Amino acid sequence: MVIKPGSVGIVAPQPIHFAEPLRLASGASIGDYTLMVETYGELNADRSNAVLVCHALNASHHVAGVYADQSRNVGWWDNMIGPGKPVDTSRFFVVGVNNLGSCFGSTGPMSINPATGKPYGASFPVVTVEDWVNAQARVADALGIGRWAAVMGGSLGGMQALSWTIQYPERIAHCVAIATTPKLTAQNIAFNEVARTAIRSDPDFHGGDYYAHGVVPKRGLRVARMIGHITYLSGDDMAEKFGRSMRADDYQFHYDIEFEVESYLRYQGDKFSEYFDANTYLLITRALDYFDPARATGGDLKRALSPARAKFFLASFTTDWRFSPARSREIVEALVANDRDVVYAEIDAPHGHDAFLLDDVRYHNVVRAYFDRVYGELTSGPSSLASPRAEQKRGTDVAERVA
Amino acid sequence: MVIKPGSVGIVAPQPIHFAEPLRLASGASIGDYTLMVETYGELNADRSNAVLVCHALNASHHVAGVYADQSRNVGWWDNMIGPGKPVDTSRFFVVGVNNLGSCFGSTGPMSINPATGKPYGASFPVVTVEDWVNAQARVADALGIGRWAAVMGGSLGGMQALSWTIQYPERIAHCVAIATTPKLTAQNIAFNEVARTAIRSDPDFHGGDYYAHGVVPKRGLRVARMIGHITYLSGDDMAEKFGRSMRADDYQFHYDIEFEVESYLRYQGDKFSEYFDANTYLLITRALDYFDPARATGGDLKRALSPARAKFFLASFTTDWRFSPARSREIVEALVANDRDVVYAEIDAPHGHDAFLLDDVRYHNVVRAYFDRVYGELTSGPSSLASPRAEQKRGTDVAERVA
Numbered sequence: 001m002v003i004k005p006g007s008v009g010i011v012a013p014q015p016i017h018f019a020e021p022l023r024l025a026s027g028a029s030i031g032d033y034t035l036m037v038e039t040y041g042e043l044n045a046d047r048s049n050a051v052l053v054c055h056a057l058n059a060s061h062h063v064a065g066v067y068a069d070q071s072r073n074v075g076w077w078d079n080m081i082g083p084g085k086p087v088d089t090s091r092f093f094v095v096g097v098n099n100l101g102s103c104f105g106s107t108g109p110m111s112i113n114p115a116t117g118k119p120y121g122a123s124f125p126v127v128t129v130e131d132w133v134n135a136q137a138r139v140a141d142a143l144g145i146g147r148w149a150a151v152m153g154g155s156l157g158g159m160q161a162l163s164w165t166i167q168y169p170e171r172i173a174h175c176v177a178i179a180t181t182p183k184l185t186a187q188n189i190a191f192n193e194v195a196r197t198a199i200r201s202d203p204d205f206h207g208g209d210y211y212a213h214g215v216v217p218k219r220g221l222r223v224a225r226m227i228g229h230i231t232y233l234s235g236d237d238m239a240e241k242f243g244r245s246m247r248a249d250d251y252q253f254h255y256d257i258e259f260e261v262e263s264y265l266r267y268q269g270d271k272f273s274e275y276f277d278a279n280t281y282l283l284i285t286r287a288l289d290y291f292d293p294a295r296a297t298g299g300d301l302k303r304a305l306s307p308a309r310a311k312f313f314l315a316s317f318t319t320d321w322r323f324s325p326a327r328s329r330e331i332v333e334a335l336v337a338n339d340r341d342v343v344y345a346e347i348d349a350p351h352g353h354d355a356f357l358l359d360d361v362r363y364h365n366v367v368r369a370y371f372d373r374v375y376g377e378l379t380s381g382p383s384s385l386a387s388p389r390a391e392q393k394r395g396t397d398v399a400e401r402v403a
Numbered sequence: 404m405v406i407k408p409g410s411v412g413i414v415a416p417q418p419i420h421f422a423e424p425l426r427l428a429s430g431a432s433i434g435d436y437t438l439m440v441e442t443y444g445e446l447n448a449d450r451s452n453a454v455l456v457c458h459a460l461n462a463s464h465h466v467a468g469v470y471a472d473q474s475r476n477v478g479w480w481d482n483m484i485g486p487g488k489p490v491d492t493s494r495f496f497v498v499g500v501n502n503l504g505s506c507f508g509s510t511g512p513m514s515i516n517p518a519t520g521k522p523y524g525a526s527f528p529v530v531t532v533e534d535w536v537n538a539q540a541r542v543a544d545a546l547g548i549g550r551w552a553a554v555m556g557g558s559l560g561g562m563q564a565l566s567w568t569i570q571y572p573e574r575i576a577h578c579v580a581i582a583t584t585p586k587l588t589a590q591n592i593a594f595n596e597v598a599r600t601a602i603r604s605d606p607d608f609h610g611g612d613y614y615a616h617g618v619v620p621k622r623g624l625r626v627a628r629m630i631g632h633i634t635y636l637s638g639d640d641m642a643e644k645f646g647r648s649m650r651a652d653d654y655q656f657h658y659d660i661e662f663e664v665e666s667y668l669r670y671q672g673d674k675f676s677e678y679f680d681a682n683t684y685l686l687i688t689r690a691l692d693y694f695d696p697a698r699a700t701g702g703d704l705k706r707a708l709s710p711a712r713a714k715f716f717l718a719s720f721t722t723d724w725r726f727s728p729a730r731s732r733e734i735v736e737a738l739v740a741n742d743r744d745v746v747y748a749e750i751d752a753p754h755g756h757d758a759f760l761l762d763d764v765r766y767h768n769v770v771r772a773y774f775d776r777v778y779g780e781l782t783s784g785p786s787s788l789a790s791p792r793a794e795q796k797r798g799t800d801v802a803e804r805v806a
Binding site: 262 | 430529604629633672691693
């Protein structure tokens with residue numbers, strides 16, 4: 001297997017088992033659960049260089065690198081994390097964790113409920129972003145990490161990073177929240193609800209207990225994913241990628257694939273329905289709907305964020321119509337009103353919401369510069385951002401080292 | 404029954420039967436078909452005051468007024484059309500027609516195929532906007548209308564009005580095309596394809612031949628309508644109408660209705676799935692996908708519109724993200740390049756694509772002024788727009804007459 005320069009290389013997930021029940025926001029508890037974790041880089045002697053990476057809807061603990069037996073299964077944020085990359089694993093100890101209720105090895109609806117000996121299915125409790133953060137805090141405890149150098153994430157992952165600053169203000173030095181929002185809009189919730197309706201109304205869903213029937217509501221999952229996918233891309237990006245390109249030279253006058261964009265969406269939907277769990281889709285979209293830290297403060301986001309002690313990096317993308325730059329600016333304004341230390345980058349990128357996952361040099365450069373600052377504070381106490389010249393120098397050094 | 408002032412009153416649809424087969428763009432023909440029609444007002448002696456109103460996805464020939472036995476079944480553009488309304492039925496003879504392939508009495512997939520004695524179902528031919536216009540031309544022939552004073556429509560209806568100017572340049576004096584586009588974008592097609600996938604993957608669809616099974620793919624139709632509905636409203640409008648308003652005071656931690664926007668979408672989806680035909684949904688969304696008059700001229704919209712001899716009124720709405728003002732401007736620019744007479748109004752309205760159906764005073768005033776001009780040309784030959792003062796005077800007169 002050829003490992004690309006800049007990759008963390010071959011990685012292996014590890015399960016962490018938790019025997020003590022976790023009390024959830026709903027009032028329910030989940031006992032005896034497992035979270036899948038991956039780590040990259042080395043935890044330093046004073047355990048101060050740990051970075052937690054939180055995932056969004058369909059991702060997992062597999063953030064970077066590849067598996068020994070699956071060389072094409074590259075981590076979902078591999079372009080961001082690795083030796084010499086913006087989040088430099090020669091400096092940081094990076095932790096990816098698959099959230100409770102997801103379907104990549106952590107305890108979720110597909111798991112066997114020890115109380116019944118059957119899959120949880122519909123009985124798996126609804127969880128929230130805050131619940132995930134509580135579960136992640138236990139992961140930190142298990143790894144001996146008292147305080148994260150940074151917690152970072154995009155989209156729903158950014159919500160978790162934000163929540164860390166409210167729930168555990170002393171345990172997070174830097175919050176890196178990208179392409180996120182302080183709460184979903186009615187339109188965001190509407191798209192989630194259509195996706196859930198597609199899943200729920202698939203006859204193979206069986207009220208969420210499809211495991212017992214040996215079926216999977218693939219048709220519903222496919223539609224859900226297709227809807228989601230439209231909202232991840234910008235209209236311009238779709239126009240650029242597909243436009244009205246057709247399969248044939250002329251109209252065929254049928255309902256099968258005519259346009260390339262139809263083919264693309266069907267492919268994305270089919271692929272997704274092969275590996276993702278439908279109950280997890282419901283659960284994670286519901287966690288998105290529920291996220292609204294200012295709900296506890298009568299809608300006052302400034303007050304909701306007042307416990308935060310972290311420093312903040314936020315970024316948004318101009319063509320993101322799912323969580324637009326205006327939503328990030330709401331957070332920035334609330335933080336500034338609290339006299340918090342905030343760096344905000346609004347990146348002119350054509351790729352819509354998906355831009356946070358893509359390799360864009362301007363985007364990666366600002367994240368890199370911010371993590372230089374995070375690292376600088378680790379090694380010499382709080383300092384200002386490295387000068388562009390120093391930055392350039394370091395980049396060159398790293399390139400040489402990796403080569 | 405109380406008829407509201409300004410209503411055309413009680414109306415009755417009438418079927419028009421066509422024995423001669425209609426050759427379609429696909430090469431197929433449809434023989435022995437019926438179109439449902441409604442008319443309001445009186446055709447004048449020289450048959451010059453007829454206005455054709457073309458419908459969009461889910462509407463019909465029932466444009467204005469009410470039915471004697473269904474007092475709440477008000478025509479879909481009743482706020483626009485009636486005595487004293489922007490399209491004044493005391494001046495114009497207005498014709499609504501249910502398009503071929505629709506499901507409100509005109510021949511479509513639900514109809515019995517005389518060749519087989521069974522419903523057409525999946526065998527109903529794919530039709531295009533151009534096919535509809537050809538069918539509407541036969542309606543004009545049947546009604547003795549040589550030339551429309553105006554053909555008007557919003558969204559897909561606007562596409563038909565545009566197509567009239569290309570297909571029958573001598574038979575249309577004014578084209579009134581609102582909230583429309585010269586062709587769908589990749590994102591527009593993508594939303595249609597997700598809706599179609601939801602319908603197709605409903606087990607009750609049976610490949611389009613569900614009539615024989617005594618079932619209706621309601622689950623798929625419901626999801627299709629929910630998706631569509633999100634695209635008809637602006638994000639701001641949804642925020643204004645629903646925001647994050649909830650059913651209960653606090654989160655219930657379930658997947659049933661939590662937010663009012665979920666309730667609204669489910670209601671819209673349920674209602675739609677009770678009356679709309681799934682095959683018609685496929686057929687009409689495909690007609691939308693296919694519409695692209697500039698396809699015949701290598702993408703040159705100016706050249707595509709060069710046969711047009713009509714005068715044009717176009718309007719768009721600032722918050723319409725389905726067919727944005729930029730799309731209307733493409734048409735305006737192509738018409739101006741052809742030295743055509745164009746009035747274009749870009750209306751600052753919060754209601755997204757649906758704005759074309761709503762009662763907005765600025766919008767209705769510009770349509771009213773334009774139809775004053777259309778009427779002026781009927782009575783005294785081509786003239787410029789009535790002055791605002793004359794306009795105001797006329798409005799008052801009409802109000803008095805109606806009261």
